[in-house]
Amino acid sequence: MLWARDICLSGRLDDVTAKLEPGKITAICGPNGAGKSSLLAVLAGLLSPDSGEVQLDDCLLASLPAKQRARRIGYLPQVGEVAWNLSVEALAGLGRLPHGDGASDPVERALAAVDLANMRHRPASTLSGGERARALLARVLAGEPQWILADEPLAALDIAQQLAMLRHLRKAADQGAGVVLVLHDLSLAMNHADEVVVLSEGRLHEKGPPEAALSRSVIEEVWQCPARWLGEPGARALQLG
Amino acid sequence: MTRPVLLLAGLLALALPLSLLAGRVWIDPATTPNAALIVMELRLPRALLAIAIGAGLGAAGAAMQGYLRNPLADPGLFGIAPGAALGAVMSLWLGLAGGLLLPVFALVGAGGAMALLALIAGRGGGIALFTLAGMMIASLAGALTSLAISLAPNAFAMSEIVSWLMGALTDRSWADVRIAAPLTLAGIGVLWLAGRSLDALTLGEEAARSLGMDPLRLRWLLIVGTGLTVGSGVAVAGIIGFVGLIVPHLVRPLTDGRPSRLILPSALAGALLVLVADVVCRILPLVTELRLGIALSLVGAPFFLWLLLKMRRELA
Numbered sequence: 001m002l003w004a005r006d007i008c009l010s011g012r013l014d015d016v017t018a019k020l021e022p023g024k025i026t027a028i029c030g031p032n033g034a035g036k037s038s039l040l041a042v043l044a045g046l047l048s049p050d051s052g053e054v055q056l057d058d059c060l061l062a063s064l065p066a067k068q069r070a071r072r073i074g075y076l077p078q079v080g081e082v083a084w085n086l087s088v089e090a091l092a093g094l095g096r097l098p099h100g101d102g103a104s105d106p107v108e109r110a111l112a113a114v115d116l117a118n119m120r121h122r123p124a125s126t127l128s129g130g131e132r133a134r135a136l137l138a139r140v141l142a143g144e145p146q147w148i149l150a151d152e153p154l155a156a157l158d159i160a161q162q163l164a165m166l167r168h169l170r171k172a173a174d175q176g177a178g179v180v181l182v183l184h185d186l187s188l189a190m191n192h193a194d195e196v197v198v199l200s201e202g203r204l205h206e207k208g209p210p211e212a213a214l215s216r217s218v219i220e221e222v223w224q225c226p227a228r229w230l231g232e233p234g235a236r237a238l239q240l241g
Numbered sequence: 242m243t244r245p246v247l248l249l250a251g252l253l254a255l256a257l258p259l260s261l262l263a264g265r266v267w268i269d270p271a272t273t274p275n276a277a278l279i280v281m282e283l284r285l286p287r288a289l290l291a292i293a294i295g296a297g298l299g300a301a302g303a304a305m306q307g308y309l310r311n312p313l314a315d316p317g318l319f320g321i322a323p324g325a326a327l328g329a330v331m332s333l334w335l336g337l338a339g340g341l342l343l344p345v346f347a348l349v350g351a352g353g354a355m356a357l358l359a360l361i362a363g364r365g366g367g368i369a370l371f372t373l374a375g376m377m378i379a380s381l382a383g384a385l386t387s388l389a390i391s392l393a394p395n396a397f398a399m400s401e402i403v404s405w406l407m408g409a410l411t412d413r414s415w416a417d418v419r420i421a422a423p424l425t426l427a428g429i430g431v432l433w434l435a436g437r438s439l440d441a442l443t444l445g446e447e448a449a450r451s452l453g454m455d456p457l458r459l460r461w462l463l464i465v466g467t468g469l470t471v472g473s474g475v476a477v478a479g480i481i482g483f484v485g486l487i488v489p490h491l492v493r494p495l496t497d498g499r500p501s502r503l504i505l506p507s508a509l510a511g512a513l514l515v516l517v518a519d520v521v522c523r524i525l526p527l528v529t530e531l532r533l534g535i536a537l538s539l540v541g542a543p544f545f546l547w548l549l550l551k552m553r554r555e556l557a
Contacts, residue, residue, distance in 0.1 A: 044451055
């Protein structure tokens with residue numbers, strides 16, 4: 001369980017409380033500037049809130065040494081930066097840094113999980129956007145964290161690559177990991193998340209199953225945009241205007 | 242032990258004995274009079290000093306490039322080399338350069354630059370603040386060095402300062418080796434400790450922190466590691482440029498690109514480069530011996546230009 005309690009962060013988050021469950025995909029949604037990335041960074045232990053606390057299972061996140069926190073929470077930033085032209089395998093291997101063991105088995109499993117095992121020797125500079133995103137996800141998976149926190153992991157991907165990434169993340173959730181994603185695309189959140197947290201101007205507006213948390217009235221209130229859902233649950237499309 | 246380390250260590254083991262024989266007078270152990278004395282008292286300390294200085298600059302260059310995630314970074318950016326040079330120049334200016342006083346002044350200068358860097362950027366702030374602080378210190382130390390030259394008490398002191406700044410290994414002794422070698426070794430050890438954190442930084446500062454990298458610890462390791470390697474190098478040989486910039490580039494293709502895998506091979510390649518460059522300076526048929534600092538800059542500047550052109554092509 002990853003539990004944010006009464007989180008305040010000056011100008012960005014205002015008294016946000018949200019309890020996230022492992023084994024599920026939770027989407028954090030909201031308009032630009034709503035505090036989505038800030039909440040994710042607080043949940044990852046990368047930003048210290050001005051007040052409030054984050055509890056990870058039975059301990060406070062702030063009390064965990066950085067290495068231990070890194071073993072339990074894998075974080076995928078929005079900017080998928082890779083400074084040197086590492087191979088896919090070396091890139092995924094960076095996920096073992098918090099463990100300090102350089103173990104190859106988890107790296108192998110991570111590469112296989114994102115379908116990159118046959119590209120292990122490819123330099124990062126030769127990868128397509130989708131392959132690069134999967135390689136960076138493999139880096140997180142290689143650390144075998146209990147939680148995977150990703151900031152807009154689908155933003156720069158085409159629809160096929162988005163579905164591939166979601167499939168890999170669903171597999172991780174099915175294996176027991178908690179998956180928390182900042183998502184801009186409300187249809188993806190509606191169709192693929194188990195839980196949705198909606199933020200508005202730094203405050204928690206809604207939290208619950210997607211059908212309720214992303215209802216037409218919530219979208220109109222938070223995004224101030226007339227909208228309606230088409231299609232059946234699990235295959236919804238958002239009609240705007 | 243990785244393959245590049247073994248390869249470079251092997252090359253260094255070959256180059257060292259050859260460098261002892263090479264010079265204006267080539268030594269034939271069987272016939273040259275006083276061969277053992279020349280080798281033991283003149284050439285061996287000089288060769289070991291070249292190895293120590295080159296190793297320090299190579300390792301510091303690899304660590305700096307890893308830290309700044311920039312292939313154009315150089316250990317001089319932190320202001321430690323100019324700080325050490327200022328210390329040495331002050332000892333010459335004050336006429337207190339006898340015995341070990343000059344290296345001690347230079348080490349004090351390096352220590353001062355490290356302390357200033359730690360004071361400004363040791364507690365908080367990101368990589369940009371750290372780099373700007375280093376550049377400010379480098380600029381200040383450079384200005385004070387120029388001031389010392391322009392206000393030199395006499396023409397002899399001025400010429401001594403200027404020629405010392407060019408960097409050389411002429412007339413060095415075992416006393417210099419005893420200063421530079423242990424400090425450089427300790428510095429490389431400290432930089433090696435930073436390896437994993439530098440690896441994490443490959444993914445950017447935020448991802449690195451999520452992997453457990455402690456930015457403060459890394460900054461301290463770099464200040465101390467660069468201070469020991471570069472500071473002790475400048476203290477015994479003056480300013481030797483471009484080694485820290487060039488060497489990581491030469492070595493990177495031999496490794497998988499991770500900064501941690503670059504530090505030790507860069508130390509060995511730096512040692513090899515300075516050792517060979519110093520031999521070339523000794524054997525060139527010039528009226529006076531070519532200064533090592535000048536020789537390396539003559540090679541380094543065109544390399545730097547080639548690097549810039551290559552990067553421009555890649556960006557185009």
